[in-house]
Amino acid sequence: MTRDAVRRYLISYDIVDNRRRATVAKLLLRHGDRIQYSVFVVDAKPSRFIRLRRELIVTLRTREDSLLLCDLGALGQISQRDFEVIGKERPITDSGSFIV
Numbered sequence: 001m002t003r004d005a006v007r008r009y010l011i012s013y014d015i016v017d018n019r020r021r022a023t024v025a026k027l028l029l030r031h032g033d034r035i036q037y038s039v040f041v042v043d044a045k046p047s048r049f050i051r052l053r054r055e056l057i058v059t060l061r062t063r064e065d066s067l068l069l070c071d072l073g074a075l076g077q078i079s080q081r082d083f084e085v086i087g088k089e090r091p092i093t094d095s096g097s098f099i100v
Contacts, residue, residue, distance in 0.1 A: 005045055008078050010070040012039045015060070023059050024067075027052070035090045043075055 011028060015021040015038075028034070031052055032042030044052065056067055072078060 006043055006075040007046060007049065008072040008075050009042045009044065009049060010039065010068075010072055011042060011056075012068040012070075013066065014038065015065040017061070017064070020059055020061065020065065024056060027055055027059070033090070033092045035085075035092060041092050 009032075011032070013021070013024055015024055021038075025034070025038075028040040028042065031044065032040045034040050042049070042052065053069065060067060
């Protein structure tokens with residue numbers, strides 16, 4: 001598998017209920033890095049991301065909660081320079097590591 005087969009996703013949520021919010025955060029922590037309180041970076045093959053997306057959707061109440069999913073592109077084409085952080089920065093797993 002090549003780095004171009006893995007994509008980087010930026011995921012953010014706004015969830016009203018504390019229990020659902022904690023469930024989503026734990027799920028995302030298993031798959032990526034928390035870069036802000038409700039913002040995560042996940043590196044995964046598209047097929048794995050589809051399964052993660054499905055797990056997230058069944059957890060949400062779409063009339064109350066929202067989830068933002070951004071495909072940032074192939075991991076092999078992304079560099080740390082693509083992210084600018086002002087203030088306290090949280091580490092993002094090296095792009096050499098990804099979910100298969």
